[in-house]
């Protein structure tokens with residue numbers, strides 16, 4: 001299996017509170033990366049991205065671009081409806097793409113549980129995103145009850161299965177990533193042990209390979225209370241190709257420490 005370039009993505013969710021705080025967080029990110037580069041500890045062989053609120057996608061992107069930062073800006077969610085039209089409150093994949101946003105999360109557990117997004121909705125969102133040329137981080141994960149009932153793997157593979165055939169294989173190969181986020185680990189301070197996470201990631205990879213051998217190379221990110229002190233042990237797992245970071249991404253220093261753990265240059269720095 002060729003080396004998969006890791007992704008570390010900060011999911012800012014509905015944070016921070018003011019435009020000034022968004023700007024400061026973005027600036028801190030730029031400064032911390034510059035400090036790392038200045039100290040010779042480059043963040044190499046790594047894709048970095050942040051997902052600010054819809055309200056701030058473009059200002060954060062502009063700020064990063066002005067600083068010539070390689071950090072990409074991605075959306076936290078996308079409308080199930082395509083194009084333009086009478087969909088109050090929504091932003092379509094086409095609008096995102098036209099504004100220069102190239103990627104979105106879909107299926108985050110908060111969208112599934114708080115907004116009732118089921119397989120039908122997620123299939124529509126995936127199709128809308130792919131048709132508009134966006135790349136997608138598709139999130140899966142089991143609840144604590146499902147894990148305790150011994151159903152974690154079955155639930156996660158089912159979440160992939162229920163959307164798999166809604167887009168072409170070629171798009172899975174080129175435009176999809178999977179993020180495994182056990183629901184019980186999100187925002188709770190509880191992380192899956194590296195062994196549990198690795199075993200789920202291996203199961204997801206085997207599941208993808210079953211669909212088609214070429215899908216063995218899809219990046220599979222872990223999310224759920226990733227912090228600087230647990231990032232290295234997660235990064236050391238063969239099937240974990242990055243992290244989707246919530247709470248810790250609101251602190252630029254923590255976020256860059258996590259990124260550093262996944263950087264393939266980390267031993268040199």
Ligand code: PGA
Pocket residue numbers: 011181185186187188189223224225226244245246247248
């Ligand atoms: P957390 O969130 O890192 O705060 O647990 C992860 C996520 O929901 O993407």
